[in-house]
Amino acid sequence: MKIKLDNKTIEVKEGKTILEICQKLKIKIPTLCYHKNMFPEARCRLCLVEMDGKLVTSCSTKPIEGCEIITKSDRILKARKMNMELMAPGVDMSKLSDDFEAREIYDEVGLQTERFKPVKNYKADLGASLVRDNNKCINCGRCVQVCAKMQEIFAIDFVSRAHNEHVSPYNEKHLADVACIRCGQCLINCPVGAISERSHLEEVKKALNDPKKHVVAQTAPSIRAALGEMFGMKPGTLVTGKMVAALRRCEFDQIFDVDLGADMTIMEESAELLKRVTTGGVLPMITTCCPSWILMMEQFYHDLIPNMSTCKSPHEMLGMLIKTYYAEKAKINPKDIVVVSMMPCTAKKFESTRPELETGVDYVLTTRELGRLIKEKKIDFPKLADEKFDPILGLASGAGDIFGTAGGVIEAALRTAYETATGKKLKQVEFKNLRTNKGIQEGEIVINGKKIRYACANGGANIRKLVENKDKYDFIEMMACPGGCVGGGGQPIYFDDKVLELRSKALYNQDSKREFRRSHENPIVKKIYKKYLGKPLSERAEKLLHTKYEKRSQF
Amino acid sequence: MQILRETNLEGLKLAQKIGKEKVLKILEKKGLVGRGGAGFPIAKKWKLALDTKANERYLICNADEGEPGTFKDKFILKNNSETMIEGMLIACYVLEVKKAFIYLRGEYDYLREELEEKIKEVIGKSGMNVSIDIVRGAGAYICGEETAIMQSIMGYRGQAMYKPPYPTVSGLWGKPTVLNNVETLTNVPQALLYDDWNPNYRLFSISGDVNHPGVYEWELGVKMSTILDSVKPKEKLKAMSFGCFGGIMPVDIKAKISQDSICKENCQHGAYSIIFIGEKHNIVDINLSIAKFYTFESCGKCTPCREGTVRLLNILKKIRDGGCNDEDLEMLKELAQHIQDTSLCGLGQSCGNHILTGLKNFKEDYTRCLKK
Numbered sequence: 001m002k003i004k005l006d007n008k009t010i011e012v013k014e015g016k017t018i019l020e021i022c023q024k025l026k027i028k029i030p031t032l033c034y035h036k037n038m039f040p041e042a043r044c045r046l047c048l049v050e051m052d053g054k055l056v057t058s059c060s061t062k063p064i065e066g067c068e069i070i071t072k073s074d075r076i077l078k079a080r081k082m083n084m085e086l087m088a089p090g091v092d093m094s095k096l097s098d099d100f101e102a103r104e105i106y107d108e109v110g111l112q113t114e115r116f117k118p119v120k121n122y123k124a125d126l127g128a129s130l131v132r133d134n135n136k137c138i139n140c141g142r143c144v145q146v147c148a149k150m151q152e153i154f155a156i157d158f159v160s161r162a163h164n165e166h167v168s169p170y171n172e173k174h175l176a177d178v179a180c181i182r183c184g185q186c187l188i189n190c191p192v193g194a195i196s197e198r199s200h201l202e203e204v205k206k207a208l209n210d211p212k213k214h215v216v217a218q219t220a221p222s223i224r225a226a227l228g229e230m231f232g233m234k235p236g237t238l239v240t241g242k243m244v245a246a247l248r249r250c251e252f253d254q255i256f257d258v259d260l261g262a263d264m265t266i267m268e269e270s271a272e273l274l275k276r277v278t279t280g281g282v283l284p285m286i287t288t289c290c291p292s293w294i295l296m297m298e299q300f301y302h303d304l305i306p307n308m309s310t311c312k313s314p315h316e317m318l319g320m321l322i323k324t325y326y327a328e329k330a331k332i333n334p335k336d337i338v339v340v341s342m343m344p345c346t347a348k349k350f351e352s353t354r355p356e357l358e359t360g361v362d363y364v365l366t367t368r369e370l371g372r373l374i375k376e377k378k379i380d381f382p383k384l385a386d387e388k389f390d391p392i393l394g395l396a397s398g399a400g401d402i403f404g405t406a407g408g409v410i411e412a413a414l415r416t417a418y419e420t421a422t423g424k425k426l427k428q429v430e431f432k433n434l435r436t437n438k439g440i441q442e443g444e445i446v447i448n449g450k451k452i453r454y455a456c457a458n459g460g461a462n463i464r465k466l467v468e469n470k471d472k473y474d475f476i477e478m479m480a481c482p483g484g485c486v487g488g489g490g491q492p493i494y495f496d497d498k499v500l501e502l503r504s505k506a507l508y509n510q511d512s513k514r515e516f517r518r519s520h521e522n523p524i525v526k527k528i529y530k531k532y533l534g535k536p537l538s539e540r541a542e543k544l545l546h547t548k549y550e551k552r553s554q555f
Numbered sequence: 556m557q558i559l560r561e562t563n564l565e566g567l568k569l570a571q572k573i574g575k576e577k578v579l580k581i582l583e584k585k586g587l588v589g590r591g592g593a594g595f596p597i598a599k600k601w602k603l604a605l606d607t608k609a610n611e612r613y614l615i616c617n618a619d620e621g622e623p624g625t626f627k628d629k630f631i632l633k634n635n636s637e638t639m640i641e642g643m644l645i646a647c648y649v650l651e652v653k654k655a656f657i658y659l660r661g662e663y664d665y666l667r668e669e670l671e672e673k674i675k676e677v678i679g680k681s682g683m684n685v686s687i688d689i690v691r692g693a694g695a696y697i698c699g700e701e702t703a704i705m706q707s708i709m710g711y712r713g714q715a716m717y718k719p720p721y722p723t724v725s726g727l728w729g730k731p732t733v734l735n736n737v738e739t740l741t742n743v744p745q746a747l748l749y750d751d752w753n754p755n756y757r758l759f760s761i762s763g764d765v766n767h768p769g770v771y772e773w774e775l776g777v778k779m780s781t782i783l784d785s786v787k788p789k790e791k792l793k794a795m796s797f798g799c800f801g802g803i804m805p806v807d808i809k810a811k812i813s814q815d816s817i818c819k820e821n822c823q824h825g826a827y828s829i830i831f832i833g834e835k836h837n838i839v840d841i842n843l844s845i846a847k848f849y850t851f852e853s854c855g856k857c858t859p860c861r862e863g864t865v866r867l868l869n870i871l872k873k874i875r876d877g878g879c880n881d882e883d884l885e886m887l888k889e890l891a892q893h894i895q896d897t898s899l900c901g902l903g904q905s906c907g908n909h910i911l912t913g914l915k916n917f918k919e920d921y922t923r924c925l926k927k
Contacts, residue, residue: 042717045858045897055896060717082893086862115886119865139861158712158855161695163865165855 018058033140101191127175129182136194143186151460155180183292184346184489200363217252222404222485225506230371236502241386259396261318263519270417271536291351292480319360344488366490398511405504406458406484407434566744586754591736603723614655619699625828627758628737642740696852715900764833802912838917860903
């Protein structure tokens with residue numbers, strides 16, 4: 001099909017929208033409500049172009065044979081600017097964080113805020129994990145689409161109409177009171193930063209400044225593959241050493257590795273799996289590292305509670321060990337220890353407030369908050385020299401590293417389960433069928449003549465699909481965010497799905513370079529069991545490292 | 556009145572006898588166009604839906620008559636609903652529809668029981684295997700819009716969707732769907748059956764400062780003097796407004812009312828609902844109350860309509876209160892034009908009409924309000 005684009009006649013494929021054609025030709029068109037993974041709704045009216053003399057939205061319009069399209073003219077620029085001004089009156093550009101899409105587009109279109117006065121006056125909705133400020137919202141609807149289509153949670157939708165239209169949980173309830181899984185995918189996809197995490201930064205700073213407090217930092221596997229992005233480094237750059245160095249400059253007393261907590265999880269979880277398989281326990285067993293999935297299960301699938309592994313998530317396990325094992329060893333009163341987890345996740349903030357888990361972790365910072373803290377301390381992050389975790393709880397195996405990516409938990413658990421049960425070494429520790437970047441991955445392994453069928457799902461919609469087919473499997477991993485924790489709601493904002501692949505690759509690289517690649521080989525894990533816990537699933541381990549779940553209402 | 560002629564299922568029988576191809580041909584030849592406002596030829600619309608391959612098609616009768624000053628559909632529903640239902644059955648026959656809907660305006664709920672009985676009766680008499688469901692609107696004006704009506708029937712938020720894909724290709728549940736207005740469907744059997752059927756007869760809803768408001772039937776091109784003779788103005792008339800969205804223009808006794816003469820003034824005839832405005836009114840007040848209507852009724856989906864309408868209202872309020880200068884007038888014009896140019900659906904695209912035509916035709920009313 002031939003069309004005329006900016007006075008040039010070009011040949012285009014039928015069925016593509018004008019925006020897609022322009023993006024391919026590197027013609028820049030500002031967009032806000034458009035997201036390539038979602039259904040275009042043409043709400044924001046920013047991507048206007050002229051087609052045969054009429055203003056149309058390029059995201060939703062497909063060209064017709066022989067039409068003439070203009071992407072830049074006074075009329076177009078004026079209309080875009082007017083829509084921008086209508087959408088975001090009263091936006092304080094100086095307060096707008098750099099990491100949001102809108103910043104660049106506001107600059108590009110040229111936002112003036114004096115012509116229209118804001119008409120919105122909403123109270124911010126404070127949840128345990130997420131904060132929603134509808135005064136900043138431009139009603140682009142991306143959060144609604146993500147929640148409904150990618151996660152299939154349907155926690156939020158538009159309510160009311162005309163200039164009163166705004167996004168809210170049903171019946172204008174608070175986010176904290178509805179069936180929201182706190183995954184934070186709405187936040188990741190918000191172009192203007194109307195949704196943010198409930199910040200624990202002030203509390204952490206207060207603890208750091210308190211000489212009586214012994215502040216311990218622990219960092220999740222996936223943040224080391226993403227934190228660099230906050231400082232302009234390429235996606236997928238591994239910054240483990242720099243991160244530790246920066247945390248030391250932030251004056252944390254000890255810096256431990258949640259990857260070790262992941263190793264502990266594997267020890268407990270693989271033992272639990274073997275126990276269930278050999279004694280005829282409830283199968284499939286489902287992993288419990290993802291707090292969003294736990295919330296989803298408690299709200300929508302609470303009949304699965306017997307299927308859930310009773311293991312706490314890695315950072316809660318390590319948090320518990322810090323307040324018991326480490327406190328004993330370092331002779332510090334556990335009451336003076338403040339455990340701060342650096343997590344890629346907004347739901348972990350909620351998890352740390354669960355009454356049954358309250359004693360372990362005190363505060364959770366997301367990757368973005370950590371980046372902000374480092375920026376506030378004026379640390380030149382990319383130039384830092386690598387440093388090592390504190391040795392008491394600072395060594396992890398490769399199995400712990402890959403927890404941060406979808407399929408990693410199963411892979412790590414099976415490495416240990418196979419080898420501890422059979423006493424043989426795995427020939428191939430890398431499970432290729434769990435590294436396919438697909439939403440649902442599956443496979444099987446034979447342990448002592450018993451076939452164990454496993455599967456993992458990432459993203460809420462895929463979880464729902466896998467729950468339907470759960471009886472086909474013995475061991476299931478669920479991760480609520482796309483790509484697993486590397487795509488978590490606490491991670492730096494990303495615009496391209498390739499970023500997730502790069503982050504996963506970085507973790508797999510770290511795994512392949514480790515001296516120990518199996519959790520049960522980790523000398524610290526061995527030491528903890530020998531000196532403190534006995535063996536996996538021992539009475540003490542059950543008390544410290546395992547938890548329980550409750551049924552929650554969807555309404 | 557032509558619209559009240561009853562066809563007693565003769566039209567349907569004729570259609571079934573001659574086959575759908577011929578029905579379409581007759582409708583095309585007789586020049587029956589949609590009466591909802593856009594004036595799209597009915598034969599063309601039906602053909603588009605027929606040309607889309609599908610195992611199922613739907614028909615919607617749009618009885619969500621929400622435009623202020625329009626009440627002709629209510630008149631038909633009260634007085635000749637059998638013929639309308641027959642029109643729907645003909646459409647069902649031609650389009651191979653098994654399930655049809657009547658989207659009834661929420662305020663017309665009192666007509667529902669009677670209508671349901673009539674539907675049962677007419678379908679029973681016709682012997683056709685179709686169902687016609689009545690869906691009651693919940694009061695949103697936007698749900699009279701082609702795509703929003705479908706969202707509402709499917710149970711979603713009543714918000715407009717962009718086109719294409721047009722409903723004749725992908726409408727209700729992704730299937731080809733034909734949406735026709737009450738008046739259009741009532742005309743279908745009449746056009747098929749009677750040789751003296753006149754395509755130019757229209758129902759006019761007349762209201763405002765007149766002694767005899769109501770529904771009238773005139774041929775397009777009717778003289779203004781004829782209209783005024785029938786409706787008997789209460790006082791000297793200054794302006795006439797085409798519903799809420801068609802625009803506002805001076806009353807010219809010599810003029811003939813037709814599509815062309817209205818469009819010449821940049822107005823839209825819509826469903827020919829005319830609100831006459833007497834001399835004692837200020838056009839700013841009229842526009843203000845119209846602005847209140849669409850500021851309330853905008854669905855909130857797209858930026859210019861959601862954020863723009865409330866600002867139009869605010870500027871108009873400021874003008875009424877005498878706190879404005881020329882700059883505000885310019886802003887009003889620019890904003891109205893902008894909303895028209897960049898909105899997603901018909902509501903936004905025509906909500907500036909009143910402001911723009913009002914500013915053009917009744918500038919002195921605005922300047923009178925300016926700050927001195």
